[in-house]
Amino acid sequence: MRSSLTPLGPPVSRDRVIASFPKWYTPEACLQLKEHFHGHVSAACQRRNTGTVGLRLSKVVVVGDLYVGKTSLIYRFCKNVFDRDYKATIGVDFEIERFEIAGIPYSLQIWDTAGQEKFKCIASAYYRGAQGPVIITAFDLTDVQTLEHTRQWLQDALRENEANSCFIFLVGTKKDLLSGAACEQAEAEAVHMANQMQAEYWSVSAKTGENVKAFFSRVAALAFEQSVLQDLERRNSAQLQVGDGDLIRMEGSPPKSQDSKQPSSLGCC
Numbered sequence: 001m002r003s004s005l006t007p008l009g010p011p012v013s014r015d016r017v018i019a020s021f022p023k024w025y026t027p028e029a030c031l032q033l034k035e036h037f038h039g040h041v042s043a044a045c046q047r048r049n050t051g052t053v054g055l056r057l058s059k060v061v062v063v064g065d066l067y068v069g070k071t072s073l074i075y076r077f078c079k080n081v082f083d084r085d086y087k088a089t090i091g092v093d094f095e096i097e098r099f100e101i102a103g104i105p106y107s108l109q110i111w112d113t114a115g116q117e118k119f120k121c122i123a124s125a126y127y128r129g130a131q132g133p134v135i136i137t138a139f140d141l142t143d144v145q146t147l148e149h150t151r152q153w154l155q156d157a158l159r160e161n162e163a164n165s166c167f168i169f170l171v172g173t174k175k176d177l178l179s180g181a182a183c184e185q186a187e188a189e190a191v192h193m194a195n196q197m198q199a200e201y202w203s204v205s206a207k208t209g210e211n212v213k214a215f216f217s218r219v220a221a222l223a224f225e226q227s228v229l230q231d232l233e234r235r236n237s238a239q240l241q242v243g244d245g246d247l248i249r250m251e252g253s254p255p256k257s258q259d260s261k262q263p264s265s266l267g268c269c
């Protein structure tokens, strides 16, 4: 567990440096199909004009049934370790990961929640009111019931947060345990569920590390881009200009990108 909340400090490790926009796992269930940072975001980063974004933490909440591998996924990413033994998470825990995205420091606070029913209310009390968080709903690729339960986990998580400002990911864990047709079928069902949730889908393995770094890089880049755009919008709205006539115009307000889904607005909360 990191002791400091501040994203300032020594340079981030090389594998936390994100220079180009990380790609999706499958185009069939992805939040954005574009391959580059938004033009306004790139320009702001080049000018180091990203406001307070580099000083803030974005919250990522990982939810899902017990034993699906939430802690293992986070530990593989944050500590590069994997433990075969199961130790249930009690209540909630978090890790802070520092990145450098397009030259700007950026941090994710990754909340690891307990899958056991009896700890549910403790966890939700902690991540309640998180600003613009990312919600990761995890399930075990070898256990279809855990996929079915993700819908409920998402609804519970969204109840604690503003649905409009959430990025939602659906993550199938333990990819190393499946191959061939069984893997294809599990992924097809997951993609279907992801589309219903307006989520981006990823298959990962904490055991082998497959897709773990790529997944969190994608999470970080999407959350970062949204933070910068929101910051630019906020600052631009303070620069209202009165034109020649009686028009009041917003200067330089970043347009909504055509090829991007806005963070989801599931009608469940």
Ligand SMILES: Nc1nc2c(ncn2[C@@H]2O[C@H](COP(=O)(O)OP(=O)(O)OP(=O)(O)O)[C@@H](O)[C@H]2O)c(=O)[nH]1
Pocket: 064, 065, 066, 067, 068, 069, 070, 071, 072, 073, 083, 084, 085, 086, 087, 088, 089, 090, 113, 114, 115, 116, 173, 174, 175, 176, 177, 204, 205, 206, 207, 208
């Ligand atoms: N083979 C394999 N096993 C995994 C993988 N990820 C997790 N496991 C195992 O699955 C079990 C549960 O993993 P955890 O990460 O503790 O599960 P959790 O979702 O955090 O569980 P709770 O904290 O109770 O909600 C452990 O025995 C892990 O070793 C994986 O990618 N591959």
Ligand SMILES: [Mg+2]
Pocket: 070, 071, 072, 087, 088, 089, 112, 113, 114, 115
């Ligand atoms: Mg756990």
